[in-house]
Amino acid sequence: GPGTYYVSTPIYYVNDAPHLGHAYTTVAGDVLTRWHRQRGEKVWYLTGTDEHGQKIMRTAEANGVSPGEWCDKLVEESWKPLWKHLRIANDDFIRTTEKRHTDRVQEFVQDLYDRGEIYQGGYEGPYCVPCEEYKTYGELLDGEGEYAGQKLCPIHKKPVEMLQEENYFFKLSAYGEKLLAHYEANPEFIQPESARNEVMQFVRQGLEDLSISRSTFDWGIKIPWDDKHVIYVWVDALLNYATAVGYGSDPEKFQETFPADVHLVGKDILRFHAVIWPAMLMANGLPLPKRVVANGWLMVGGEKMSKSNLTGISPHELTDHFGVDAYRWYFLRAIAFGQDGSFSWEDFSARYTSELANDYGNLASRVAAMVGKYFEGALPEALAPGEAEQAIADGLAKAAREADERIGEQLDFAGGIAAIFDFIKQVNGYLTEQAPWKAAKDESAEAQARLATILYTAAEALRACAVLLNPVMPDSSAKLWESLGAEPALGPLSEQRVADAAEWGRLPAGTTVTKGAALFPRLEETK
Numbered sequence: 001g002p003g004t005y006y007v008s009t010p011i012y013y014v015n016d017a018p019h020l021g022h023a024y025t026t027v028a029g030d031v032l033t034r035w036h037r038q039r040g041e042k043v044w045y046l047t048g049t050d051e052h053g054q055k056i057m058r059t060a061e062a063n064g065v066s067p068g069e070w071c072d073k074l075v076e077e078s079w080k081p082l083w084k085h086l087r088i089a090n091d092d093f094i095r096t097t098e099k100r101h102t103d104r105v106q107e108f109v110q111d112l113y114d115r116g117e118i119y120q121g122g123y124e125g126p127y128c129v130p131c132e133e134y135k136t137y138g139e140l141l142d143g144e145g146e147y148a149g150q151k152l153c154p155i156h157k158k159p160v161e162m163l164q165e166e167n168y169f170f171k172l173s174a175y176g177e178k179l180l181a182h183y184e185a186n187p188e189f190i191q192p193e194s195a196r197n198e199v200m201q202f203v204r205q206g207l208e209d210l211s212i213s214r215s216t217f218d219w220g221i222k223i224p225w226d227d228k229h230v231i232y233v234w235v236d237a238l239l240n241y242a243t244a245v246g247y248g249s250d251p252e253k254f255q256e257t258f259p260a261d262v263h264l265v266g267k268d269i270l271r272f273h274a275v276i277w278p279a280m281l282m283a284n285g286l287p288l289p290k291r292v293v294a295n296g297w298l299m300v301g302g303e304k305m306s307k308s309n310l311t312g313i314s315p316h317e318l319t320d321h322f323g324v325d326a327y328r329w330y331f332l333r334a335i336a337f338g339q340d341g342s343f344s345w346e347d348f349s350a351r352y353t354s355e356l357a358n359d360y361g362n363l364a365s366r367v368a369a370m371v372g373k374y375f376e377g378a379l380p381e382a383l384a385p386g387e388a389e390q391a392i393a394d395g396l397a398k399a400a401r402e403a404d405e406r407i408g409e410q411l412d413f414a415g416g417i418a419a420i421f422d423f424i425k426q427v428n429g430y431l432t433e434q435a436p437w438k439a440a441k442d443e444s445a446e447a448q449a450r451l452a453t454i455l456y457t458a459a460e461a462l463r464a465c466a467v468l469l470n471p472v473m474p475d476s477s478a479k480l481w482e483s484l485g486a487e488p489a490l491g492p493l494s495e496q497r498v499a500d501a502a503e504w505g506r507l508p509a510g511t512t513v514t515k516g517a518a519l520f521p522r523l524e525e526t527k
Protein backbone atom coordinates (compact mmCIF):
# COMPACT_ATOMS: atom_id res chain seq x y z
CA GLY A 1 0.00 0.00 0.00
CA PRO A 2 0.94 3.68 -0.10
CA GLY A 3 2.85 3.64 3.20
CA THR A 4 3.65 -0.02 3.74
CA TYR A 5 5.13 -2.80 1.66
CA TYR A 6 2.35 -5.34 2.03
CA VAL A 7 2.94 -9.01 1.16
CA SER A 8 0.48 -11.86 1.53
CA THR A 9 0.51 -15.65 1.24
CA PRO A 10 -2.58 -17.62 0.32
CA ILE A 11 -4.62 -18.45 3.40
CA TYR A 12 -4.33 -22.21 3.53
CA TYR A 13 -7.11 -24.74 3.94
CA VAL A 14 -6.87 -26.37 7.32
CA ASN A 15 -8.32 -29.68 6.24
CA ASP A 16 -4.91 -31.13 6.92
CA ALA A 17 -1.44 -30.39 8.28
CA PRO A 18 0.93 -28.20 6.23
CA HIS A 19 3.35 -29.82 3.78
CA LEU A 20 6.40 -28.65 1.83
CA GLY A 21 4.25 -26.92 -0.79
CA HIS A 22 2.56 -24.59 1.71
CA ALA A 23 5.87 -23.88 3.40
CA TYR A 24 7.44 -23.06 0.04
CA THR A 25 5.17 -20.07 -0.59
CA THR A 26 5.32 -18.95 3.04
CA VAL A 27 9.11 -19.05 3.23
CA ALA A 28 9.37 -17.12 -0.04
CA GLY A 29 7.12 -14.40 1.39
CA ASP A 30 9.15 -14.35 4.56
CA VAL A 31 12.42 -13.86 2.70
CA LEU A 32 10.86 -11.12 0.58
CA THR A 33 9.51 -9.25 3.59
CA ARG A 34 12.69 -9.66 5.63
CA TRP A 35 14.62 -8.29 2.67
CA HIS A 36 12.41 -5.20 2.51
CA ARG A 37 12.59 -4.74 6.27
CA GLN A 38 16.33 -4.85 5.97
CA ARG A 39 16.11 -2.07 3.44
CA GLY A 40 14.51 -0.01 6.19
CA GLU A 41 11.02 -0.06 4.71
CA LYS A 42 7.80 -0.45 6.61
CA VAL A 43 6.48 -3.91 5.87
CA TRP A 44 3.34 -5.92 6.57
CA TYR A 45 3.44 -9.69 6.09
CA LEU A 46 0.14 -11.51 6.28
CA THR A 47 -0.65 -15.20 6.36
CA GLY A 48 -3.56 -17.17 7.76
CA THR A 49 -6.06 -19.97 7.28
CA ASP A 50 -9.12 -20.56 5.13
CA GLU A 51 -11.59 -22.35 7.36
CA HIS A 52 -14.99 -22.41 5.67
CA GLY A 53 -16.45 -24.51 2.87
CA GLN A 54 -17.38 -28.04 2.09
CA LYS A 55 -13.87 -29.47 2.11
CA ILE A 56 -13.25 -28.45 5.73
CA MET A 57 -16.77 -29.44 6.75
CA ARG A 58 -16.42 -32.94 5.34
CA THR A 59 -12.99 -33.45 6.88
CA ALA A 60 -14.30 -32.43 10.29
CA GLU A 61 -17.28 -34.75 9.91
CA ALA A 62 -15.04 -37.63 8.93
CA ASN A 63 -13.05 -37.01 12.10
CA GLY A 64 -16.14 -36.81 14.27
CA VAL A 65 -15.71 -33.23 15.42
CA SER A 66 -17.33 -29.91 14.56
CA PRO A 67 -15.63 -27.85 11.84
CA GLY A 68 -14.82 -25.14 14.38
CA GLU A 69 -13.10 -27.60 16.70
CA TRP A 70 -11.25 -29.16 13.82
CA CYS A 71 -9.90 -25.80 12.66
CA ASP A 72 -8.89 -24.69 16.15
CA LYS A 73 -6.95 -27.88 16.66
CA LEU A 74 -5.12 -27.74 13.33
CA VAL A 75 -4.33 -24.05 13.53
CA GLU A 76 -2.97 -24.22 17.05
CA GLU A 77 -1.25 -27.60 16.87
CA SER A 78 0.08 -27.67 13.30
CA TRP A 79 -0.01 -24.45 11.34
CA LYS A 80 1.07 -21.78 13.78
CA PRO A 81 3.78 -23.95 15.36
CA LEU A 82 5.24 -24.79 11.94
CA TRP A 83 5.52 -21.13 10.98
CA LYS A 84 7.22 -20.44 14.27
CA HIS A 85 9.59 -23.35 13.74
CA LEU A 86 10.47 -22.04 10.26
CA ARG A 87 11.12 -18.54 11.69
CA ILE A 88 8.28 -16.98 9.69
CA ALA A 89 8.03 -13.37 10.81
CA ASN A 90 4.43 -12.66 9.82
CA ASP A 91 2.84 -9.54 11.30
CA ASP A 92 -0.62 -11.04 11.49
CA PHE A 93 -2.36 -14.38 11.12
CA ILE A 94 -5.94 -14.18 9.96
CA ARG A 95 -8.49 -16.96 10.35
CA THR A 96 -11.62 -16.63 8.26
CA THR A 97 -13.78 -17.75 11.19
CA GLU A 98 -12.79 -14.67 13.20
CA LYS A 99 -15.45 -12.02 13.76
CA ARG A 100 -13.12 -9.28 12.51
CA HIS A 101 -13.31 -11.09 9.17
CA THR A 102 -16.87 -12.47 9.00
CA ASP A 103 -18.58 -9.15 9.84
CA ARG A 104 -16.60 -7.29 7.21
CA VAL A 105 -17.19 -9.95 4.54
CA GLN A 106 -20.91 -9.55 5.06
CA GLU A 107 -20.57 -5.78 4.70
CA PHE A 108 -18.57 -6.14 1.51
CA VAL A 109 -21.06 -8.53 -0.07
CA GLN A 110 -24.00 -6.40 1.05
CA ASP A 111 -22.31 -3.43 -0.56
CA LEU A 112 -21.97 -5.30 -3.87
CA TYR A 113 -25.63 -6.28 -3.64
CA ASP A 114 -26.66 -2.68 -3.01
CA ARG A 115 -24.65 -1.60 -6.02
CA GLY A 116 -26.58 -4.05 -8.22
CA GLU A 117 -23.57 -6.32 -8.81
CA ILE A 118 -25.32 -9.41 -7.46
CA TYR A 119 -28.45 -11.19 -8.73
CA GLN A 120 -30.22 -14.47 -8.05
CA GLY A 121 -30.08 -17.34 -10.53
CA GLY A 122 -29.65 -21.04 -10.95
CA TYR A 123 -26.58 -23.07 -11.78
CA GLU A 124 -25.77 -26.59 -12.70
CA GLY A 125 -22.28 -27.88 -13.26
CA PRO A 126 -19.36 -30.04 -12.18
CA TYR A 127 -17.79 -28.98 -8.89
CA CYS A 128 -14.42 -30.03 -7.44
CA VAL A 129 -14.53 -29.98 -3.64
CA PRO A 130 -10.73 -30.09 -3.13
CA CYS A 131 -10.50 -26.97 -5.38
CA GLU A 132 -13.79 -25.55 -4.03
CA GLU A 133 -14.53 -24.52 -7.59
CA TYR A 134 -16.98 -25.11 -10.41
CA LYS A 135 -15.20 -26.61 -13.38
CA THR A 136 -15.97 -26.31 -17.08
CA TYR A 137 -16.75 -29.52 -18.95
CA GLY A 138 -13.89 -28.90 -21.35
CA GLU A 139 -11.16 -29.06 -18.72
CA LEU A 140 -12.28 -32.34 -17.11
CA LEU A 141 -10.30 -35.54 -17.58
CA ASP A 142 -11.74 -39.01 -18.23
CA GLY A 143 -11.30 -41.31 -15.25
CA GLU A 144 -9.59 -44.68 -15.53
CA GLY A 145 -9.33 -47.68 -13.23
CA GLU A 146 -11.21 -47.05 -10.01
CA TYR A 147 -12.64 -43.87 -11.56
CA ALA A 148 -13.63 -45.39 -14.92
CA GLY A 149 -16.66 -43.66 -16.40
CA GLN A 150 -16.28 -40.61 -14.15
CA LYS A 151 -15.02 -37.12 -14.94
CA LEU A 152 -11.99 -35.91 -12.98
CA CYS A 153 -10.64 -32.56 -11.86
CA PRO A 154 -7.49 -31.82 -13.88
CA ILE A 155 -5.60 -30.69 -10.75
CA HIS A 156 -6.67 -33.23 -8.16
CA LYS A 157 -7.41 -36.16 -10.49
CA LYS A 158 -10.44 -36.91 -8.32
CA PRO A 159 -14.08 -37.18 -9.51
CA VAL A 160 -16.03 -33.94 -9.68
CA GLU A 161 -19.58 -33.74 -8.27
CA MET A 162 -22.58 -32.48 -10.23
CA LEU A 163 -24.23 -29.59 -8.43
CA GLN A 164 -27.50 -27.91 -9.13
CA GLU A 165 -28.46 -24.97 -6.97
CA GLU A 166 -30.31 -21.69 -6.73
CA ASN A 167 -27.50 -19.25 -6.07
CA TYR A 168 -26.56 -15.63 -6.00
CA PHE A 169 -24.29 -14.51 -8.81
CA PHE A 170 -21.70 -11.79 -9.12
CA LYS A 171 -21.65 -10.09 -12.53
CA LEU A 172 -18.11 -11.15 -13.27
CA SER A 173 -18.79 -11.28 -17.02
CA ALA A 174 -19.07 -7.48 -17.05
CA TYR A 175 -15.41 -7.11 -16.05
CA GLY A 176 -13.57 -8.91 -18.87
CA GLU A 177 -12.70 -5.79 -20.86
CA LYS A 178 -11.72 -3.80 -17.79
CA LEU A 179 -9.49 -6.60 -16.58
CA LEU A 180 -7.80 -6.96 -19.95
CA ALA A 181 -7.21 -3.21 -20.07
CA HIS A 182 -5.66 -3.41 -16.63
CA TYR A 183 -3.34 -6.29 -17.62
CA GLU A 184 -2.29 -4.36 -20.73
CA ALA A 185 -1.58 -1.17 -18.84
CA ASN A 186 0.22 -2.94 -15.99
CA PRO A 187 2.46 -5.64 -17.44
CA GLU A 188 3.89 -6.43 -13.98
CA PHE A 189 0.44 -7.14 -12.51
CA ILE A 190 0.68 -10.89 -13.13
CA GLN A 191 4.02 -12.66 -12.90
CA PRO A 192 5.74 -14.62 -14.27
CA GLU A 193 5.09 -13.87 -17.94
CA SER A 194 3.74 -17.39 -18.58
CA ALA A 195 1.13 -16.88 -15.85
CA ARG A 196 0.16 -13.52 -17.32
CA ASN A 197 -0.32 -15.04 -20.76
CA GLU A 198 -2.43 -17.85 -19.39
CA VAL A 199 -4.72 -15.48 -17.51
CA MET A 200 -5.09 -13.12 -20.46
CA GLN A 201 -6.00 -15.98 -22.75
CA PHE A 202 -8.56 -17.20 -20.22
CA VAL A 203 -10.18 -13.78 -19.90
CA ARG A 204 -10.20 -13.22 -23.66
CA GLN A 205 -12.36 -16.34 -24.05
CA GLY A 206 -15.07 -14.50 -22.13
CA LEU A 207 -15.96 -14.66 -18.45
CA GLU A 208 -19.08 -16.20 -16.97
CA ASP A 209 -20.85 -14.76 -13.95
CA LEU A 210 -19.67 -16.24 -10.69
CA SER A 211 -21.83 -18.15 -8.27
CA ILE A 212 -21.07 -16.58 -4.92
CA SER A 213 -23.36 -18.46 -2.57
CA ARG A 214 -24.14 -22.04 -1.59
CA SER A 215 -27.32 -23.34 0.00
CA THR A 216 -26.75 -27.07 0.39
CA PHE A 217 -24.57 -26.79 3.51
CA ASP A 218 -24.07 -24.15 6.16
CA TRP A 219 -20.39 -24.03 7.17
CA GLY A 220 -19.72 -20.51 5.99
CA ILE A 221 -20.61 -16.85 6.41
CA LYS A 222 -24.30 -16.16 5.87
CA ILE A 223 -25.48 -14.00 2.98
CA PRO A 224 -26.69 -10.98 4.97
CA TRP A 225 -30.05 -10.58 3.18
CA ASP A 226 -30.81 -14.32 2.82
CA ASP A 227 -29.64 -16.58 5.60
CA LYS A 228 -30.45 -19.79 3.74
CA HIS A 229 -27.24 -19.17 1.81
CA VAL A 230 -23.61 -19.05 2.84
CA ILE A 231 -21.05 -17.00 0.93
CA TYR A 232 -18.92 -18.98 -1.52
CA VAL A 233 -15.69 -19.91 0.24
CA TRP A 234 -13.46 -18.23 -2.34
CA VAL A 235 -15.23 -14.85 -2.06
CA ASP A 236 -14.93 -15.17 1.72
CA ALA A 237 -11.25 -16.17 1.49
CA LEU A 238 -10.05 -13.50 -0.95
CA LEU A 239 -11.48 -10.81 1.27
CA ASN A 240 -8.99 -11.73 4.01
CA TYR A 241 -6.49 -9.48 2.25
CA ALA A 242 -8.76 -6.52 3.00
CA THR A 243 -10.33 -7.46 6.34
CA ALA A 244 -6.96 -8.26 7.94
CA VAL A 245 -5.63 -4.77 7.31
CA GLY A 246 -8.59 -2.81 8.58
CA TYR A 247 -11.21 -2.78 5.82
CA GLY A 248 -14.33 -1.33 7.42
CA SER A 249 -12.75 -1.20 10.87
CA ASP A 250 -9.50 0.79 10.84
CA PRO A 251 -9.53 3.33 8.00
CA GLU A 252 -6.08 4.68 8.79
CA LYS A 253 -4.41 1.29 8.75
CA PHE A 254 -6.35 0.29 5.65
CA GLN A 255 -5.41 3.46 3.82
CA GLU A 256 -1.74 2.98 4.56
CA THR A 257 -1.52 -0.76 3.88
CA PHE A 258 -4.04 -1.68 1.21
CA PRO A 259 -3.72 -2.81 -1.56
CA ALA A 260 -1.06 -5.53 -1.42
CA ASP A 261 2.25 -4.90 -3.13
CA VAL A 262 2.64 -8.63 -3.71
CA HIS A 263 0.11 -11.44 -3.45
CA LEU A 264 2.13 -14.63 -3.49
CA VAL A 265 0.09 -17.57 -4.77
CA GLY A 266 0.61 -21.02 -6.21
CA LYS A 267 -0.23 -21.24 -9.88
CA ASP A 268 -3.24 -23.42 -9.00
CA ILE A 269 -5.04 -20.42 -7.58
CA LEU A 270 -3.87 -17.78 -10.00
CA ARG A 271 -7.25 -17.13 -11.63
CA PHE A 272 -8.91 -16.42 -8.33
CA HIS A 273 -6.30 -13.78 -7.57
CA ALA A 274 -5.79 -12.32 -11.01
CA VAL A 275 -9.39 -12.40 -12.29
CA ILE A 276 -12.01 -12.72 -9.56
CA TRP A 277 -10.24 -10.70 -6.86
CA PRO A 278 -9.51 -7.62 -8.99
CA ALA A 279 -13.06 -7.75 -10.41
CA MET A 280 -14.48 -7.81 -6.88
CA LEU A 281 -12.32 -4.81 -6.00
CA MET A 282 -13.33 -2.92 -9.14
CA ALA A 283 -16.98 -3.60 -8.36
CA ASN A 284 -16.51 -2.16 -4.90
CA GLY A 285 -14.38 0.80 -5.98
CA LEU A 286 -11.24 -0.35 -4.16
CA PRO A 287 -7.67 -0.17 -5.53
CA LEU A 288 -6.10 -3.25 -7.11
CA PRO A 289 -2.97 -5.04 -5.88
CA LYS A 290 0.32 -4.13 -7.53
CA ARG A 291 1.40 -7.67 -8.33
CA VAL A 292 0.13 -11.23 -8.21
CA VAL A 293 3.14 -13.53 -8.35
CA ALA A 294 2.63 -17.23 -8.96
CA ASN A 295 5.09 -19.84 -7.78
CA GLY A 296 5.38 -23.18 -9.53
CA TRP A 297 4.64 -26.53 -7.96
CA LEU A 298 6.87 -28.74 -5.91
CA MET A 299 6.52 -32.06 -7.63
CA VAL A 300 6.81 -35.64 -6.45
CA GLY A 301 6.94 -38.38 -9.05
CA GLY A 302 5.84 -35.96 -11.77
CA GLU A 303 2.70 -34.84 -9.88
CA LYS A 304 1.97 -31.78 -7.76
CA MET A 305 2.86 -32.61 -4.18
CA SER A 306 -0.34 -32.70 -2.15
CA LYS A 307 -2.00 -34.32 0.81
CA SER A 308 -4.84 -35.63 -1.31
CA ASN A 309 -2.31 -37.47 -3.48
CA LEU A 310 -0.61 -38.69 -0.30
CA THR A 311 2.63 -37.07 -1.41
CA GLY A 312 2.60 -34.24 1.10
CA ILE A 313 5.90 -34.32 2.98
CA SER A 314 6.08 -32.58 6.34
CA PRO A 315 8.74 -29.87 6.57
CA HIS A 316 9.77 -31.36 9.92
CA GLU A 317 11.14 -34.41 8.14
CA LEU A 318 13.63 -32.16 6.40
CA THR A 319 14.39 -29.67 9.15
CA ASP A 320 15.19 -32.53 11.53
CA HIS A 321 17.92 -33.58 9.16
CA PHE A 322 19.15 -30.36 7.55
CA GLY A 323 18.16 -27.67 10.05
CA VAL A 324 15.77 -24.77 9.58
CA ASP A 325 18.15 -22.35 7.86
CA ALA A 326 19.22 -24.86 5.24
CA TYR A 327 15.57 -25.70 4.65
CA ARG A 328 14.65 -22.06 4.07
CA TRP A 329 17.60 -21.70 1.72
CA TYR A 330 17.30 -24.89 -0.28
CA PHE A 331 13.96 -24.53 -2.05
CA LEU A 332 14.55 -20.92 -3.01
CA ARG A 333 18.12 -21.67 -4.09
CA ALA A 334 17.40 -24.80 -6.10
CA ILE A 335 14.19 -23.90 -7.97
CA ALA A 336 13.70 -20.89 -10.22
CA PHE A 337 10.75 -19.09 -8.64
CA GLY A 338 7.72 -19.46 -10.90
CA GLN A 339 8.78 -22.81 -12.30
CA ASP A 340 7.95 -26.31 -11.11
CA GLY A 341 10.66 -28.18 -9.28
CA SER A 342 11.19 -31.66 -7.96
CA PHE A 343 12.37 -32.29 -4.48
CA SER A 344 15.01 -34.94 -3.81
CA TRP A 345 17.05 -35.83 -0.75
CA GLU A 346 20.10 -36.38 -2.94
CA ASP A 347 20.02 -32.92 -4.44
CA PHE A 348 19.41 -31.27 -1.06
CA SER A 349 22.25 -33.24 0.54
CA ALA A 350 24.66 -32.46 -2.28
CA ARG A 351 23.93 -28.73 -2.24
CA TYR A 352 24.03 -28.60 1.53
CA THR A 353 27.45 -30.19 1.60
CA SER A 354 29.03 -28.24 -1.22
CA GLU A 355 27.56 -24.77 -0.74
CA LEU A 356 26.52 -24.47 2.89
CA ALA A 357 28.96 -26.72 4.73
CA ASN A 358 32.03 -26.44 2.50
CA ASP A 359 31.87 -23.05 0.80
CA TYR A 360 30.15 -20.94 3.42
CA GLY A 361 30.42 -22.72 6.80
CA ASN A 362 34.05 -23.72 6.33
CA LEU A 363 35.02 -20.24 5.27
CA ALA A 364 33.53 -18.84 8.45
CA SER A 365 35.20 -21.37 10.71
CA ARG A 366 38.60 -21.18 8.98
CA VAL A 367 38.74 -17.41 9.25
CA ALA A 368 37.69 -17.44 12.91
CA ALA A 369 40.23 -20.18 13.66
CA MET A 370 43.08 -18.24 12.03
CA VAL A 371 42.22 -14.98 13.78
CA GLY A 372 42.24 -17.01 17.00
CA LYS A 373 45.52 -18.70 16.25
CA TYR A 374 47.53 -15.79 14.85
CA PHE A 375 45.96 -12.77 16.59
CA GLU A 376 44.55 -14.19 19.79
CA GLY A 377 41.03 -13.57 18.57
CA ALA A 378 41.37 -9.81 18.01
CA LEU A 379 40.47 -8.87 14.43
CA PRO A 380 43.64 -7.38 12.90
CA GLU A 381 43.78 -4.23 10.81
CA ALA A 382 44.11 -4.39 7.01
CA LEU A 383 47.60 -2.92 7.00
CA ALA A 384 48.56 -3.55 3.40
CA PRO A 385 45.54 -3.76 1.10
CA GLY A 386 46.23 -4.14 -2.61
CA GLU A 387 44.57 -5.20 -5.84
CA ALA A 388 43.41 -8.56 -4.53
CA GLU A 389 41.55 -6.87 -1.70
CA GLN A 390 40.03 -4.33 -4.07
CA ALA A 391 38.71 -7.20 -6.16
CA ILE A 392 36.95 -8.60 -3.09
CA ALA A 393 35.41 -5.22 -2.27
CA ASP A 394 34.25 -4.92 -5.88
CA GLY A 395 32.88 -8.47 -5.86
CA LEU A 396 30.88 -7.63 -2.77
CA ALA A 397 29.43 -4.47 -4.28
CA LYS A 398 28.33 -6.44 -7.33
CA ALA A 399 26.81 -9.27 -5.28
CA ALA A 400 24.91 -6.87 -3.03
CA ARG A 401 23.52 -4.90 -5.96
CA GLU A 402 22.47 -8.00 -7.78
CA ALA A 403 20.91 -9.66 -4.73
CA ASP A 404 18.93 -6.50 -3.95
CA GLU A 405 17.56 -6.25 -7.45
CA ARG A 406 16.79 -9.95 -7.84
CA ILE A 407 15.40 -10.77 -4.40
CA GLY A 408 13.91 -7.42 -3.48
CA GLU A 409 12.41 -6.46 -6.85
CA GLN A 410 12.19 -9.41 -9.22
CA LEU A 411 11.44 -12.16 -6.68
CA ASP A 412 14.22 -14.10 -8.39
CA PHE A 413 15.32 -15.74 -5.17
CA ALA A 414 17.52 -18.34 -6.86
CA GLY A 415 19.39 -15.68 -8.83
CA GLY A 416 19.84 -13.41 -5.82
CA ILE A 417 21.11 -16.21 -3.58
CA ALA A 418 23.41 -17.41 -6.36
CA ALA A 419 24.95 -13.93 -6.56
CA ILE A 420 25.81 -14.08 -2.85
CA PHE A 421 27.20 -17.61 -3.10
CA ASP A 422 29.31 -16.65 -6.11
CA PHE A 423 30.83 -14.01 -3.89
CA ILE A 424 31.49 -16.62 -1.19
CA LYS A 425 33.29 -18.71 -3.81
CA GLN A 426 35.32 -15.67 -4.77
CA VAL A 427 36.39 -15.17 -1.15
CA ASN A 428 37.37 -18.83 -0.87
CA GLY A 429 39.45 -18.48 -4.03
CA TYR A 430 41.10 -15.39 -2.59
CA LEU A 431 42.09 -17.26 0.59
CA THR A 432 43.51 -20.16 -1.36
CA GLU A 433 45.54 -17.82 -3.54
CA GLN A 434 46.75 -15.56 -0.74
CA ALA A 435 47.51 -18.54 1.54
CA PRO A 436 47.59 -16.71 4.88
CA TRP A 437 49.00 -19.87 6.50
CA LYS A 438 52.18 -19.28 4.48
CA ALA A 439 52.46 -15.64 5.48
CA ALA A 440 52.00 -16.76 9.08
CA LYS A 441 55.24 -18.74 8.93
CA ASP A 442 57.23 -15.71 7.84
CA GLU A 443 58.06 -13.32 10.66
CA SER A 444 58.99 -10.32 8.48
CA ALA A 445 56.90 -7.20 9.07
CA GLU A 446 55.78 -7.34 5.46
CA ALA A 447 54.45 -10.88 5.70
CA GLN A 448 52.74 -10.14 8.99
CA ALA A 449 51.06 -7.10 7.45
CA ARG A 450 49.82 -9.30 4.60
CA LEU A 451 48.53 -11.88 7.06
CA ALA A 452 46.58 -9.22 8.93
CA THR A 453 45.22 -7.81 5.67
CA ILE A 454 44.08 -11.16 4.33
CA LEU A 455 42.28 -12.14 7.53
CA TYR A 456 40.67 -8.75 7.87
CA THR A 457 39.47 -8.92 4.28
CA ALA A 458 37.94 -12.37 4.71
CA ALA A 459 36.26 -11.39 7.98
CA GLU A 460 34.88 -8.20 6.45
CA ALA A 461 33.53 -10.19 3.51
CA LEU A 462 31.82 -12.52 6.00
CA ARG A 463 30.34 -9.55 7.83
CA ALA A 464 28.58 -8.59 4.60
CA CYS A 465 27.46 -12.19 3.96
CA ALA A 466 25.82 -12.31 7.38
CA VAL A 467 23.80 -9.21 6.46
CA LEU A 468 22.90 -10.29 2.92
CA LEU A 469 21.93 -13.81 3.94
CA ASN A 470 20.05 -12.74 7.05
CA PRO A 471 16.63 -12.67 5.32
CA VAL A 472 17.18 -16.20 4.02
CA MET A 473 19.02 -17.80 6.97
CA PRO A 474 18.45 -15.74 10.10
CA ASP A 475 19.88 -18.20 12.65
CA SER A 476 23.22 -18.85 11.00
CA SER A 477 23.58 -15.16 10.17
CA ALA A 478 23.11 -14.31 13.84
CA LYS A 479 25.74 -16.90 14.80
CA LEU A 480 28.18 -15.53 12.29
CA TRP A 481 27.50 -11.97 13.40
CA GLU A 482 28.29 -12.98 16.92
CA SER A 483 31.40 -14.92 16.03
CA LEU A 484 32.82 -11.88 14.20
CA GLY A 485 32.27 -9.75 17.28
CA ALA A 486 30.17 -7.43 15.11
CA GLU A 487 27.45 -6.84 17.65
CA PRO A 488 28.89 -4.29 20.04
CA ALA A 489 30.77 -2.56 17.23
CA LEU A 490 28.01 -2.32 14.61
CA GLY A 491 24.84 -2.94 16.58
CA PRO A 492 22.29 -5.72 16.14
CA LEU A 493 22.19 -7.60 12.87
CA SER A 494 18.52 -6.68 12.44
CA GLU A 495 19.50 -3.02 12.19
CA GLN A 496 21.96 -3.52 9.35
CA ARG A 497 20.73 -2.16 6.03
CA VAL A 498 21.06 -3.77 2.63
CA ALA A 499 22.32 -0.46 1.26
CA ASP A 500 25.23 -0.42 3.73
CA ALA A 501 26.13 -4.09 3.41
CA ALA A 502 28.57 -3.48 0.56
CA GLU A 503 30.25 -0.46 2.11
CA TRP A 504 33.76 -1.80 2.52
CA GLY A 505 35.51 -1.59 5.87
CA ARG A 506 32.55 -1.32 8.21
CA LEU A 507 33.76 -4.00 10.59
CA PRO A 508 36.30 -2.22 12.80
CA ALA A 509 39.62 -3.86 13.64
CA GLY A 510 39.85 -5.07 17.21
CA THR A 511 36.53 -6.91 17.49
CA THR A 512 36.67 -10.18 19.39
CA VAL A 513 36.43 -13.06 16.93
CA THR A 514 35.44 -16.42 18.33
CA LYS A 515 35.11 -19.76 16.66
CA GLY A 516 31.74 -21.19 17.66
CA ALA A 517 30.05 -24.41 16.56
CA ALA A 518 29.98 -25.06 12.80
CA LEU A 519 27.32 -22.99 11.02
CA PHE A 520 26.35 -26.03 8.94
CA PRO A 521 27.46 -29.26 10.59
CA ARG A 522 28.21 -32.32 8.49
CA LEU A 523 25.11 -34.33 7.70
CA GLU A 524 24.59 -37.58 9.49
CA GLU A 525 24.57 -40.56 7.17
CA THR A 526 20.96 -41.52 7.80
CA LYS A 527 18.86 -41.07 4.70
Ligand code: ME8
Binds near residue numbers: 013021297304
Ligand atom coordinates in the same frame (compact mmCIF):
# COMPACT_ATOMS: atom_id res chain seq x y z
O1 ME8 B 1 -5.88 -22.94 -2.27
N1 ME8 B 1 3.93 -26.68 -4.69
O2 ME8 B 1 -5.44 -23.30 -0.06
P1 ME8 B 1 -4.47 -24.57 -0.12
C1 ME8 B 1 3.98 -25.37 -4.46
N2 ME8 B 1 -7.44 -21.81 0.67
N3 ME8 B 1 3.09 -24.71 -3.74
C2 ME8 B 1 2.10 -25.42 -3.18
C3 ME8 B 1 1.97 -26.82 -3.38
C4 ME8 B 1 2.95 -27.45 -4.17
N4 ME8 B 1 2.94 -28.75 -4.39
N5 ME8 B 1 0.89 -27.24 -2.70
C5 ME8 B 1 0.36 -26.15 -2.10
C6 ME8 B 1 -6.08 -22.72 -1.09
N6 ME8 B 1 1.09 -25.06 -2.39
C7 ME8 B 1 -7.02 -21.62 -0.66
C8 ME8 B 1 -6.32 -20.28 -0.84
S1 ME8 B 1 -6.27 -17.61 -0.77
C9 ME8 B 1 -7.39 -16.37 -0.67
C10 ME8 B 1 -7.17 -19.08 -0.52
C11 ME8 B 1 0.84 -23.69 -1.90
O3 ME8 B 1 -4.35 -25.04 1.29
C12 ME8 B 1 0.60 -22.72 -3.05
O4 ME8 B 1 0.85 -21.41 -2.61
O5 ME8 B 1 -4.90 -25.52 -1.15
C13 ME8 B 1 -0.88 -22.90 -3.26
O6 ME8 B 1 -1.46 -21.82 -3.95
C14 ME8 B 1 -1.38 -22.97 -1.84
O7 ME8 B 1 -0.36 -23.71 -1.14
C15 ME8 B 1 -2.73 -23.67 -1.79
O8 ME8 B 1 -3.07 -23.92 -0.48
